[in-house]
Amino acid sequence: MNIHASVVSSVATLVALICFAVLLRRLGVLKEEQGPIFARLITHVTLPALIFVSLVQTKILWSEAILAFYMLIAEILCLVLGWLIARMFRLDAARTGAVVLATGFGSSSLLGYALINQVFPNNSDALTEAVIISELGVVPAFFTLGVMIAIYYGSTQTEPGERFRAALKFFKSPIFVSVVAGLLFSFLVGPIENPIFNRVLDGVDVVGSANTFIVALTVGLLLHFKGLKEVVGLAVLVCLVKLVLKPVMLWLPTLPMDLMDWQVHVLILEASMPSAMLTAALCSSYGCDGKLASKLVFATTIVSIVTIPIMFEILT
Secondary structure, three states: OOHHHHHHHHHHHHHHHHHHHHHHHHHOOOOHHHHHHHHHHHHHHHHHHHHHHHHHHOOOOHHHOHHHHHHHHHHHHHHHHHHHHHHHOOOOHHHHHHHHHHHHOEOOOOOHHHHHHHHOOOOHHHHHHHHHHHHHHOHHHHHHHHHHHHHHHHOOOOOHHHHHHHHHHHHHOHHHHHHHHHHHHHHHHOOOOOHHHHHHHHHHHHHHHOHHHHHHHHHHHHOOHHHHHHHHHHHHHHHHHHHHHHHHHHHHHHOOOOOOHHHHHHHHHHHOOOEOOHHHHHHHHHOOOHHHHHHHHHHHHHHHHHHHHHHHHHHO
16 A cells, blocks of 8 residues: 555544544534533543553663654644744634644654554564654653643633643643553563453553544534634644644754664654644643634644655655
8 A cells, every 4th residue: 555545544534533523513412512521531531541551562762762852852843833823823822722732743643653554564663663753752742741731721820820830730630640650660560461460451451442532523523614714824834834844854863864764754754644633632621722723633634645645755
């Protein structure tokens, strides 16, 4: 399967799930008011379970983490650019949080792993490299800095000091607890061959596996096509940063490095991912503009069908 067919197949699945949620909302099966409930279910149940299982089952080798470090730097730069875009459009705090998160973080695991599995079907090293890039370069920053950004801009407090103190509440959240617990198990304990522990982990894995579907439902409940025209300019700039500039940022440091071709390919694909669907859930859960985040997630996902193959072809 070529890169374009792989992208279309993977993205189409996510778009279909989102549209299915929109249909359920219009049929009255689900209501938009239930969006925050789903969002809290994600941030307090399914996402912590997914984080813990992913970290416990991933063997992180620091010697292979240089590409993950470059990914982290690129994401921080994209967060800054997202903030500048929000300032340019003079957005309020809630909408600023949505734009910053949508610009900064990509769907490196949800869409990235699926795509890399299809592009490199017989290369286990490629998936391992993708996991390292995501688990070190994306996941920790998203589930710490990203959540704090959502809390900061979504806080009802108007004073910066109050919003900063609200953001510090992240360190009491289930997401932070799952990150710490997963890292401690990964680095200090390692694989545990215990039937009881494995059964418990299987149960947690079942809960975490529901995350993708519930995230898609959340995005669909918050997504309204009617207002898409009003955010076209904003979406264009977010797409340019997220889908064009970010891959270039990650490609440049690889030029002087002695890397295998497939390593560069994996990095470019991971860097070219659209905005993470979880940004809409975080925004909805912590008070940022979830509807705007959903529109930006949907826009970058659709546009990525074109940009991923183009950036892959140009940069590799």
